[in-house]
Amino acid sequence: MDRCPLQTPLFTFGVIADIQYADIDDGYNYTRTRRRYYRSSLQLLKNAQKSWSESAVKPRFILQLGDIIDGFNKMHDASEQALDTVLRELSSSPVKVHHVWGNHEFYNFSRSALLRSRLNSRLDGSPSGAPERADIYAYQFSPFPGFTFVLLDAYDVSLLGREESSEEYRNAMAVIKLHNNNEDLNCPPESEHRFTMFNGGFSKDQLDWLDSVLSSADEKQERVTVISHLPVHPESTDSVCLAWNFNELLAVLRSHSSVVCYMAGHAHDGDYCRDKDTGVHHLTLDGVIETPPDSDAFATVSVYADRMVLEGFGRVTDRLLMFS
Template sequence: MDDCPEPTPLFTFGVIADIQYADIDDGYNYSRTRRRYYRSSLQLLRNAQESWSESAVKPEFILQLGDIIDGFNKGRGASDRALDTVLRELSCGPVEVHHVWGNHEFYNFSRSALLRSKLNSTPTTDGSPSGGQAAGDIYAYHFSPFPGFTFVVLDAYDVSLLGREESSEEYQEALSLIRQYNNNEDLNCPPDTEGVLRRFTMFNGGLSKEQLDWLDSVLSSADEKQEKVTIVSHLPVHPYSTDPICLAWNYDEVLAIIRSHSSVVCFMAGHDHDGGYHQDKNTGVHHLTLEGVIETPPDDNAFGTVSVYENRMVLKGNGRIRDRVFVFPGRHSDADHGAK
């Protein structure tokens, strides 16, 4: 059986997270415990692009899971230049890129600027947004690369101190929320506690009720069509798939929605540069947190290619990213029988 050739996938896609490019010397993370390779992250992106371009089966699209450039660019007046540099590298490939927004996007740009930028990858029809996106200035949408499969891009900083004007109602509501748990003068310092409450920092955010209702509606439609849904976000939502300090503020509400729908098969995120993985015992949904390019040494790699089949997704990792097989939960055909 081991000699049987792998069947042709229905489609493939690439994944990469936390490039955080800046044209500056190497440095360290916020707590100065991890080295960051700001310039060489561009070469690691180039390695990924070359691999995808030379692959026998070309990816249908690329998922860029957020933090495409580093916040240090802002103070140097280099935000636009750095973004152009990375996007030029990404445009060398033959396929579309779906961009997720992370905290470093908001360190560099306002929400309104991001919505007008090339980092807004909401699918368009005849030059106008398609019907697959959330309302207002929420950056969330869904797309279908192949019949029976849907991908949902979430806006994990819809509720946040980042990207919002301090005078805005959204900013004040987010400030009120974080102050319930974090009394530090510097809100990038986590609360002095253990466990999931450490997530209430300024570099995280959450999803508004409006976005949660939209997600619930999208998944209900996918349930009815018996589609397989992969959700992507910069922030992880399962506490066993990441360090608790990297979780979305209202991860529990997102998890509750996911657990109430039979269509979801996988949740992919970035943000935690160490990566992580957990399969939800209740639902069988796979929660993958991708290792970050920014803390990957220049002689290594951090990207993956996912091949999608009828009953599973196969991740072929490169460098720090390990190979994984995500067998789809059996809830699609067995949901009516109470199977897990």
């Protein structure tokens, strides 16, 4: 693929997803069909950090697309220790990391704890805007004039991370019970497979905020990349990995000319599609956790005026993402 070696990009950034580190022996996924490499995920993160630090054009920031440590840490009382281990590696370079929250963040920590933690990338004051509701983990930032990134909270409506006595928990339970009657809510229903406990959705407050952010970007003729843990395009992932109300989020994205790309994790095999109606690229990044120790799973994205060029490493496929 042509990576335009003679043209310097406006900026570059790194992206990695589903590290799910734990200091335990290798295991398997929920259905015991896929191997998971808990310890070696840390080495794969080190490989990514080394590549980014040695690149000719240093990344301006890193996108960490969620599930930074595995839920098994909770039952071993090792959540803080595992998080320290991974964040120590990520902080080995001075590059800003934007942390997305996935289901495994909530297996380890409550929402209130995450809002106070080092996984709240808003706390350093660099993001330029966020929803009025303080419990929604979403914000926007601009790494370069004319380009905006919007981080979304895919578990804003969810059973995960919420107190069982809270109104938010009751509302999420009402949503999931409309579609999933299984005793184990992590078991997908026969249809509408996405309505499981390990997924979530976007509240109206968050969707309205996103709509206003994108309206402003439209007026300024900016290029917007939206990032979250859960995919929202049915052709960009397995149906069991979609956000609960992916259709509502898609409708917002499709109503704005500024959106060029949506990036997510969660589905460890990765996937890609381009929205036929809008030309928006929907990229689901391959997960580190199911990547064998002799491979890799990360990417470096070079951004130009008319395109993004994704250089994939290991399992991640190279992609040329032209702007419409």
